[in-house]
Amino acid sequence: MDRRSETISKISAKLTNSNPILTPLSDIVTFSDLFCGIGGFHYAANQLGLKCVFACDVDQACREQYKHNFGIEPASDIKLVRAEDVPDHDVLFAGFPCQPFSIIGDRKGLNDRRGTLYHEILRIVNVKKPKALVLENVRQFATNSNGRALNAVLVSLCDLGYSCQWKVLNALDFGLPQKRERVIMVGLRRPGVMELFEWPKPLQDYKPLADLLEKNPARKHFASERIQKKRLSRHTPKTSPAIWHENKGGNVSSYPFSCALRANASHNYLLVDGKRRLTPREQLRLQGFPESFEVIGSDSQIRKQVGNAVPIPMIKSVVEGVLSAHSQIKRRNRVTSTLSSRRVHERDSSVHL
Numbered sequence: 001m002d003r004r005s006e007t008i009s010k011i012s013a014k015l016t017n018s019n020p021i022l023t024p025l026s027d028i029v030t031f032s033d034l035f036c037g038i039g040g041f042h043y044a045a046n047q048l049g050l051k052c053v054f055a056c057d058v059d060q061a062c063r064e065q066y067k068h069n070f071g072i073e074p075a076s077d078i079k080l081v082r083a084e085d086v087p088d089h090d091v092l093f094a095g096f097p098c099q100p101f102s103i104i105g106d107r108k109g110l111n112d113r114r115g116t117l118y119h120e121i122l123r124i125v126n127v128k129k130p131k132a133l134v135l136e137n138v139r140q141f142a143t144n145s146n147g148r149a150l151n152a153v154l155v156s157l158c159d160l161g162y163s164c165q166w167k168v169l170n171a172l173d174f175g176l177p178q179k180r181e182r183v184i185m186v187g188l189r190r191p192g193v194m195e196l197f198e199w200p201k202p203l204q205d206y207k208p209l210a211d212l213l214e215k216n217p218a219r220k221h222f223a224s225e226r227i228q229k230k231r232l233s234r235h236t237p238k239t240s241p242a243i244w245h246e247n248k249g250g251n252v253s254s255y256p257f258s259c260a261l262r263a264n265a266s267h268n269y270l271l272v273d274g275k276r277r278l279t280p281r282e283q284l285r286l287q288g289f290p291e292s293f294e295v296i297g298s299d300s301q302i303r304k305q306v307g308n309a310v311p312i313p314m315i316k317s318v319v320e321g322v323l324s325a326h327s328q329i330k331r332r333n334r335v336t337s338t339l340s341s342r343r344v345h346e347r348d349s350s351v352h353l
């Protein structure tokens, strides 16, 4: 091994011994939370030590919930936010409204006015130029209008100087007993970082449903005798506890995990053992919200809010990948600059000799 390679490997070994994610080498510190909802992105980023500098959501109940739990008052309609008024930040998060792209929506996609809310994201990105972006939408976003919606987002981010990747991830692969597939888009601005970014690897297992079901749910969560009987007449479960799922055609199936929680669908379509609806706390657990999250507002409000939220462990794993890529590029740059200054030092010493 020549002297240069030896020095690089010594320095790299020393640096690798530090935590690759929370190392001070990562200069990703702050984030903005657009379309913040009740803060799924916020929790994921907080758990990695990042600090929120701005949030916004048009829905008042979400803003109240967010303020109650994070002590931050989100701004309202993003269309009224001046990009210049958003504080500088390192990562921009946005789970932009999915109604126009969702299977329970009308699939108008780009023709739907709400589908253009991503233009508001671009407007802020253009001015604030965060180092990284993590965007989220429903799985169908990837196929909507033959991929035109996804393509439009990625092309415009490339035009703004970001290298982009996207992938469909499933909450089931991140330890949660919920089948929830989402398109995640990652954009990185610093040259060379995307080459170091890795998507998280799926975990082998998810939490048993029994671990997150409440022991004595209130009576109000139970379906009527009529609904319970109707379900039982259509389905014989293989396992318990299980979440029974009734699809649009009236077919009932059951699994040791929940199908995706939704914001606006009838709350009777998912029943624990065919008998009762999930409680707000169980719904929050299915999305990975911590027990410390305090619920304010009605059951129907929280059901809508949780149905819109991002699965926290899934986003956390993606953000870990973003932080790790930034740490690696900084480490690499530091090794290079250490070597250059060492060369200067050696040259100076030889002058003195």
Ligand SMILES: C[S@@+](CC[C@H](N)C(=O)[O-])C[C@H]1O[C@@H](n2cnc3c(N)ncnc32)[C@H](O)[C@@H]1O
Pocket: 035, 036, 037, 038, 039, 040, 041, 056, 057, 058, 059, 062, 076, 077, 078, 079, 094, 095, 096, 097, 098, 117, 305, 308, 309, 310
């Ligand atoms: C898919 S949800 C995002 C949920 C969030 N990621 C979470 O974990 O809770 C989309 C959010 O966008 C908000 N929204 C819709 N139109 C908006 C607008 N014009 N300005 C700001 N927020 C808006 C909705 O109220 C909703 O909470």
